[in-house]
Structures are given as C-alpha cells and as structure tokens.
Amino acid sequence: MKSKPLFQEHLKKYKGHYGIGAALLSISCLVQLIIPLLLGHFTDLIESMTVTKREIIGIACWIAGIGLLSAFFRSISRIYLFRLARLLEMQVRRKLFMKWESLSAEYFNRQRIGDLMSHAVNDLNIMRDVGMTGVFAAIEAAVLIAVAIFAMAGSVHVGLTLIVLLPLPALTYLAYRFRTRIQDRTTMVQEAIGGLTSRVQEFCAGIRVVKAYAQERAEMKKFQEENARNVETNRLLIEANSSFSALSQAIVGLSYLLSVVFGGLLVMKGGISLGQFVAFNTYLTMLISPVENLGKVINVFQRGKAVDERLRHVLDTAPEVADEEDTLPMEEIEGRIECRHLSFRYPDHKQHVLEDINLSVPPGGSLAIVGKVGSGKTTLVQLLLRLYNPPEGTIFIDGRDIRGIPLQRLRQSVGFVPQEHMLFSTTIGQNIAFDPQHYSGEQISEAAKIAQVHDNIVAFPRQFETALGERGVSLSGGQRQRVSIARAVIKKPSILVFDDSLSAVDTETEERILRNLKKMMKGRTTIITSHRLSAIRHADEIIVMDHGRIVERGNHASLMKEGGLYASIYEKQTMNRAMEG
Numbered sequence: 001m002k003s004k005p006l007f008q009e010h011l012k013k014y015k016g017h018y019g020i021g022a023a024l025l026s027i028s029c030l031v032q033l034i035i036p037l038l039l040g041h042f043t044d045l046i047e048s049m050t051v052t053k054r055e056i057i058g059i060a061c062w063i064a065g066i067g068l069l070s071a072f073f074r075s076i077s078r079i080y081l082f083r084l085a086r087l088l089e090m091q092v093r094r095k096l097f098m099k100w101e102s103l104s105a106e107y108f109n110r111q112r113i114g115d116l117m118s119h120a121v122n123d124l125n126i127m128r129d130v131g132m133t134g135v136f137a138a139i140e141a142a143v144l145i146a147v148a149i150f151a152m153a154g155s156v157h158v159g160l161t162l163i164v165l166l167p168l169p170a171l172t173y174l175a176y177r178f179r180t181r182i183q184d185r186t187t188m189v190q191e192a193i194g195g196l197t198s199r200v201q202e203f204c205a206g207i208r209v210v211k212a213y214a215q216e217r218a219e220m221k222k223f224q225e226e227n228a229r230n231v232e233t234n235r236l237l238i239e240a241n242s243s244f245s246a247l248s249q250a251i252v253g254l255s256y257l258l259s260v261v262f263g264g265l266l267v268m269k270g271g272i273s274l275g276q277f278v279a280f281n282t283y284l285t286m287l288i289s290p291v292e293n294l295g296k297v298i299n300v301f302q303r304g305k306a307v308d309e310r311l312r313h314v315l316d317t318a319p320e321v322a323d324e325e326d327t328l329p330m331e332e333i334e335g336r337i338e339c340r341h342l343s344f345r346y347p348d349h350k351q352h353v354l355e356d357i358n359l360s361v362p363p364g365g366s367l368a369i370v371g372k373v374g375s376g377k378t379t380l381v382q383l384l385l386r387l388y389n390p391p392e393g394t395i396f397i398d399g400r401d402i403r404g405i406p407l408q409r410l411r412q413s414v415g416f417v418p419q420e421h422m423l424f425s426t427t428i429g430q431n432i433a434f435d436p437q438h439y440s441g442e443q444i445s446e447a448a449k450i451a452q453v454h455d456n457i458v459a460f461p462r463q464f465e466t467a468l469g470e471r472g473v474s475l476s477g478g479q480r481q482r483v484s485i486a487r488a489v490i491k492k493p494s495i496l497v498f499d500d501s502l503s504a505v506d507t508e509t510e511e512r513i514l515r516n517l518k519k520m521m522k523g524r525t526t527i528i529t530s531h532r533l534s535a536i537r538h539a540d541e542i543i544v545m546d547h548g549r550i551v552e553r554g555n556h557a558s559l560m561k562e563g564g565l566y567a568s569i570y571e572k573q574t575m576n577r578a579m580e581g
C-alpha cells in the first residue's frame, strides 16, 4: 500500500495543535493591523495642526504597546508551531529507521550509504523547514494578506485597493511556472548530496587501501567530480529560486508603484486624506513582506514535496524477508537442519549460485562447509539465517519450513559470526552483550573466555568498559573476530554459525576456541565454513562445494580416503604449514 504524503498526514493528525498555533499567529497579525490606523490618525492630526504633546506621547505609547503585544503572540505561536515541526522531523526519522530495520540485507547491498544518510539528515531538514518556515509564513501571509486587503478597502478606498492588487494574481502564475523546475532541481541537489556523502564515507572507510595503492590523486579527482556536481546542482536550484524571488518582488514593486501614483492623485483630488494615504501605504508595506514570503513558502512547499516523495519511496519499499500473516508462533528451536533440493539465485540475478543442495544436520551435530572462493558457502549460511528468502520447501529447521518460522524466533536461536567483524562504537562489553536479552558481567566475561579474547580485554585499563571505534581504541583483526565470536556464544544459541570466522587467528588459538566451543555447544548444532581445513576436521559431516554444488561429502577420514578435492586441499595446506613452520 502506498503511504500518504507525510506532511499532510502530520497536519491531519495534529490539526488541533496547528489550529492553536494558527490562532495565536492570527491574533498577532490582527493586533499588528491596528498600527496603520493609528499612524493615519496621527498624520491627520499633524496635518490639521491640532495635535498636543500629550496626544503625540499617547499615540506613540499605543503604537509601542500594540507592537509589543503583536510580538508576544508571534513569538508564542512560533514556539508552538516550530515544536510541531520538530515533532514531524522526529516522527518521520523514526519511521525511516524502523523501515530500514525491516528491510533485507539485499536492499542495503543496492543502496549507497551516502544516499541513506542524505535521507536521514538532509531530506529531513527540508521536511522540518516545511513545518517551520513553510507553515509559519503561510499562515502569516494568509491572515495578513486577507485582513490587510479588507482593512485597505474598508478603511481607505476600494478602488485604490483593487488597482494595487491588480498585479498580484501574476504571483500565482509565477508559482505555477516554477513549480516543477524547483521540485526537480531539489531532487537533483539531494541526490548530489547523497553522492558526495557516499564518496566521503567510502574514502574514510578505505583510507588505508587508498594510501597503500597511492590512489590519493585518483580519489581526489572522483571527489572533485562529486563536489562539482553538488555545486552545479545547487547553482541550478539557487538560479530557479532567485529568478522566482526576483520576479515576485518585481510584481510586488509594481503594486507599490501603483499605490504611490494613484494614491497620490486621490489625495490631491481630496478622495482620501493624507492620513488615509499613509495608513494605506503602511498596510501595503505590511503586505509586501508576507507576499514576498509567499514566494518563499511556495518554494519551501515545492522542495518539501520533492523530499516527501523521496522519503515515501523508501517508506513504501516492501521488506523482501518478513513474517507471513499466517506464520505460527514457535516455542524453542532444537536445531535440526535440513536442505531439500535447495537451488538459489540472488534477486535480480539469472545465475543460480546454489544447485540442488541436500543435507541434514541432527540437533547437536556439526557440519563443516568447505570449498573454493565463490563456491556458495556464505550464501548457504545466509539462507539458514533467512537473510535472503530461500525457495519454499527447501530449508527446514526442526521439520518446519524456514519460511514459516517467525523471524524473531529464528534469529534468537542462531548465533551468527559473519566474515566481516562489525563492531559498534560502544564498549567492548556492550558489543558482546548485543542481544535483546540482558547479560551479567559474569556471562560477558565467560563468553570472552570461550572466544579466547578475555585476556586481551582485561589488559585494557577500562577492561570491558573500553570504548571502541570513533575516539575509542582500535582492536586488531583477530581481536575483533574473537569479540564477535563472544557476541554469538553469549546467547547460548541452539544453532551456531561461523562463516569463515577463524581466519584471523593463529592455528593454536583456533584450536583453543574450538575446544571451548565444543564444551559449550554440547547438544547444540554448529555450522562452520572455512578455508582452513584444520579448523573443521573434527566436524561430524563435511561437505565440499564447487560452483554452488556439493561435490564431496563425508567426515575427515572418509574424505581423505576418497582422495578427491578435499584431500588435495588438505595436503596442500599441511605442506604449506610444514614449510612455514
């Protein structure tokens, strides 16, 4: 289902609050409109030479008092309406984040980080601007224009008012002409910001590679291109905005000119008094700013519309991996895994990366998946976590099709150690206890011991409280790997999946980790993919993959006896180790 325009929805939901804000602002505008009448009266008194010093002070005090009262209501309404705009920003950002959390890994593969950041930051700034500048100026313009015109016609001269208002409909035409141009250019600017953010993000993340390959110049060139695109798109937007502003000001200026010429003639003919002429022009001056602002308001709303569409495009993305409506709850997962004729290709790809995979792991059993680079090992374990959707009827856990297992239950029951060891910029302890469940310090420490990283952590002055990432310490590749192993084992999951997760530790540490795991994983299912065969030789079953197919299967002894691919890789690795040792 397509979502409704975000701003309109917000307006509808908080219509009462917007009503109060609009009422407060209207009071401020109405109070302000008394000032021209006082000025007109004052001018007539001066012209008639009948004014006393006391009256002058009295009128000045009234003008000051009314000005203050108007400013008071204006500032309250501003606080009120701006708070609503902040609320809109916060709610849309929350929606956006919740949507991202529901989307599959594939969605993020297809997106540039810069574009996502541009949605979360720049698009929402524009959205907030719609709520702040847009709504505030629109209400002010509507009230001031309506009431000032009424006052000009009612208290001064209908004919003069009509003449002066004659050019103003041209503003509507102008807004119509500029509408698409401003919207399109806003989209271009937001996309350019996304591109620039992506470039900076990629450069910072890949700084070591850039330096190692002396790619600074090439990177600078790419950055310059994005930077220039950003400047150019902004230039185009400013050009459209400025032309729109200049033309609307010219229209307003024409009104002013008509007022001076025809108003002056009327005063000379005695049609209106000098005081009325002054009041009329003061009203017109009051009108100029909101009418000019009206141009800005239209501009802000047009930019807001472009952003609203961009954001809704994200919010309307359907999650590829989600619970079906008829998904039944599931108590505990025991850990029996089965693949039946599993063939898989990535969304939007023609080629199958897994072909007719059949396997069965009993609860508490261990399965090792080995094979050449790109043979499909990671794909297979990601399907077991349902990071992608396998075809129905191909993967079963505890006898239930994985597509019918509640995602929350499935993911709570699997401890996954991925190839890339993503640690968050919190403390080491929080990185280990990264689970909805609460863990005690003792449990965190225990998990770190199993993962063989406890000694490293306690060597830091703040131990488990040590902050990681930005402005925190950096861990070595091996330490990061072991912290993410600790993160998986602390859950004591029914199924533990290691995707080539022991590659950055030496063989001795690897042995110790596996020994500890064996104790802890008694009765739980373990799946390990690895390039290093020494890490998996104790597994109950080993499958060897090549080009997405299982080409050999058995245990270490039977595979060695077979003398196939497994045996040849194992011998090569043993020889290499012997030569290195």
Ligand SMILES: Nc1ncnc2c1ncn2[C@@H]1O[C@H](COP(=O)(O)OP(=O)(O)OP(=O)(O)O)[C@@H](O)[C@H]1O
Binding pocket: 109, 346, 349, 353, 371, 372, 373, 374, 375, 376, 377, 378, 379, 380, 500
């Ligand atoms: N998100 C994706 N979209 C499309 N194709 C993908 C995606 N991820 C992997 N592939 C392709 O699927 C095939 C299997 O990749 P996979 O990562 O499963 O292999 P692997 O055996 O784990 O490799 P490695 O040992 O390098 O980790 C490769 O040809 C790869 O290019």
